[in-house]
Amino acid sequence: MAPRGPSTPAPPTGPSPASPSTARAINDRLALRLLQEEGPLTAAQLKTRTGLSRPTVADLVERLARAGMIEVVGESGAQRRGPNARLYGIVARRAFLAALDVRTDSATAVVTDLLGRPLTRTALPVDAPEAAVAELRRAARVAGADELHTVAVGAPGLVSPATGELRDTTGLPAWHRELVAALQRQLPARVLVENETNLAAVAEQRLGAARDLDSFVLLWLGAGVGAAVVLDGRLRRGASGGAGEIGFLPVPGTVGLPSAADCGGGFHSLVGRDAVTALAAEHGFTGPAEEAVAGGAGEPFLDALAERLALGAAAVAAVLDPGCVVLAGGLGLAGGPPLAARVAARLTDLTPVPTEVRATALGDDAVLEGARLAARDAAQDTLFTTA
Known part of the structure; x- marks a missing residue:
């Protein structure tokens, strides 16, 4: 590029002033976010929280009401009756959403309104994607929805960060991918797919055991074993979506090594x-694993299990230094704080990296809660931008 001569004016520096339409869009989005996070507010409360002038707030309230995004939902008892006391809230029925928790042998769906409030819950048939979509449509109609705006699916397996596609993963039934394809093909909704453990981490950070943390690793303990990595407030998926495949981590105490197609011999085997x-049976307990972890198999069993869990947690701490590990899933919930304390104590002997260990606050419901939050956020991002 030729150098600019002395008579050529220099380009302006610093940000350009926002156009009136851009400023209105920014103000509208700010107001809608406040109404989502804090519940119904009066115009005066919106003025205080946004820092906008009274006329600007009056204009945006009128504009959002006309667009069908907000409505009067009551009056504030702390103020005199009349226009100044009107409480405005988001029109929750503006859109209906669905959250799906897809396991290796089951699928559960929850239909919500735009605020993410659950309206109906149903089990979807497995091995029959067309029937599963039909059941989801039925549940949506029961909730009062003609159509769904956004569907968020939490499923085991790798999800490509670039395309959002659920990859064909060895050991998972084919109907998982067929269900996602059927949802995308038959519904007018936007369909989002995320790894189940990642969604559990989102839920724990916003609603559960990690609410005060910017960095942590969630260990999902159930039929399978997985991990989700949150560092500096961001969910980290890795280059291929494989961050957190801790079931394949080679560890001492197993009979062999895992392979690309089989996590046998990895952390999953422990x-x-x-x-x-099997470990509980070695300690004389023959009941379900959750009952064993809840204390039914005795303290020696819990010590042995904590020893195993600490191996994986120590590897996580050494590589990522997350500051905290959350024991999640059904087994993490069953073990609760007593199991977390045992793992933490053993961890101090295995690594110099300070690492807190916490028990899940959500258990198995974390995946569905994470999917519900993902669907709500995606729908609001779209609707709040176009309001």
Whole structure:
């Protein structure tokens, strides 16, 4: 590029002033976010929280009401009756959403309104994607929805960060991918797919055990074993979506090494549900794994399980230094704080990296809660931008 001569004016520096339409869009989005996070507010409360002038707030309230985004939902008792006391809230029925928790042998769906409030819950048939979509449509109609705006699916397996596609993963039934394809093909809704453990981490950070943390690793302990990585407030998926495949982590105490197609011999072989059930049997307990972890198999069993869990947690701490590990899933919930305390104590002997260990606050419901939050956020991002 030729150099600019002395008579050529220099380009302006610093940000350009926003156009009136851009400023209105920014103000509208700010107001809608406040109404989502804090519930119904009066115009005076919106003025205080946004820092906008009274006329600007009056204009945006009128504009959002006309667009069908907000409505009067009551009056504030703390103010005199009349226009100044009107409480405005988001029109929750503006859009209906669905959250799906897809496991290896089951699928559960919750239909919500735009605020993410659950309206109906149903089990979807497996091995029959067309029937599963039909059941989801039926549940949506029960909730009062003609159509769904956004559907968020939490599923086991790798999800490509670039395309959002659920990859064909060895060991998972084909109907998982067929269900996602059927949802995308038959519904006018936007369909989002995310790894189940990642969604559990989102839920724990916003609603559960990690609400005060910017960095942590969630260990999902159930039929399978997985991990989700949150660092500096961001969910980290890795280059291929494989961050957190801790079931394949080679660890001492297993019979061999895992392979690209089989996590046998990896961390999964020590702390998956079948492994925990077998460990409990060695300690004389023959009941379900969750009952064993809840204390039914005795303290020696819990010490042995904590030893195994600490191996994986120590590897996580050494590589990522997350500051905290959350024991999640059904087994993490069953073990609760007593199991977390045992793992933390053993962890101090295995790594110099300070690492807190916490028990899940949500258990198995974390995946569905994470999917519900993902659907709500995606729908609001779209609707709040176009309001």
